[in-house]
Amino acid sequence: MLIKEAAKSSGLTKKAIEYYIEQELIAPKILCNGYREFEDKDIEALKKISVYRRLGLSIEEIKEVQRDLSGSALKKFTLKKELKVQREELKRSMLEELSRGKSYREMEDRLRSLEEGNAVIDRLLDLFPGYYGHFLSLHFARFLQEPISTEEQKAAYKEIIEFLDGIPALEFPPDLQEYFTESTKDFTSENIHDIMKETKKSIENTEDFLKENKEIIEAYHKYKQSQEYKDSPAYKIEKLLKDFNSTNGYNDIFIPAMKRLSPAYNDYYRQLEIANEKFLKSYPELEKLYNERD
Structure with a gap:
């Protein structure tokens, strides 16, 4: 799925997803046309990130959790x-x-x-x-x-x-x-x-x-x-x-x-x-x- 569908599935805004990509919290596959393709594992990761952020974890803390x-x-x-x-x-x-x-x-x-x-x-x-x-x-x-x-x-x-x-x-x-x-x-x-x-x-x-x-x-x-x-x-x-x-x-x-x-x-x-x-x-x-x- 593309970012629009990923936003709908994860409950996040496109801007938030782009920010998490920029921060290297997720790395969706890039297609030949330059669009990003989000798989189920990416959606699951986005949902976890959303929970962590709402619980007050910083970006660096989330990275440590992921590692x-x-x-x-x-x-x-x-x-x-x-x-x-x-x-x-x-x-x-x-x-x-x-x-x-x-x-x-x-x-x-x-x-x-x-x-x-x-x-x-x-x-x-x-x-x-x-x-x-x-x-x-x-x-x-x-x-x-x-x-x-x-x-x-x-x-x-x-x-x-x-x-x-x-x-x-x-x-x-x-x-x-x-x-x-x-x-x-x-x-x-x-x-x-x-x-x-x-x-x-x-x-x-x-x-x-x-x-x-x-x-x-x-x-x-x-x-x-x-x-x-x-x-x-x-x-x-x-x-x-x-x-x-x-x-x-x-x-x-x-x-x-x-x-x-x-x-x-x-x-x-x-x-x-x-x-x-x-x-x-x-x-x-x-x-x-x-x-x-x-």
Whole structure:
């Protein structure tokens, strides 16, 4: 079909279709007479593009979705929109505070902190694939809302941005990417928030957590030491992540800088260390396993 019929079938204007062709979102066949011929696959692509645009995706974001075969790009943009909604709510709250007499200087400082935190979160989403990037972004987002006021915090922020700008994006081999995508496809932001809440509870009340989950913990760690697990894609992904974090400076640069940047994260990290010490004290037979993993 020609562009007139394509417009009718897709529900788009001729001008919109021509724009999407110009932006290389679709590439219909060109006939000998110079007219474009639109096939069913082109109409389907136009309908998808229309939905993406109405949902607020930019041209570049749509291109990334088209290139992505795993579906992770759509999840990334979903999370970005979720975070954007949260930021807009914070800004609305700041406007309300201004209307009640809060100083513009204080709002300026809070806005700067919000923007600087957003820069870190966006980079994490772009660097780490799928669910893992989502988890890291939501995990660190709660620690990136504090004012960056001291010289130590400013230096730590600069170090974090330079680190995130300087490392390559993490990529899984095709077979592991397929497994990773399939095994995490049903995870949502709500699931991640639930995991973070449970983690917080476990490190704040470690003794109770260990008593209540003794059988589950023992079965889990027995499986983690089994040959079945060591032959699994999950083990390969865990090792790949560990190697990436170790060789690219995530453990030695990013985490220490985050602790200097955010007092709340520093407190959380210390609680995590204390909880881990209690865990290993309760399960000394696992200390060798953890040392090997470190």
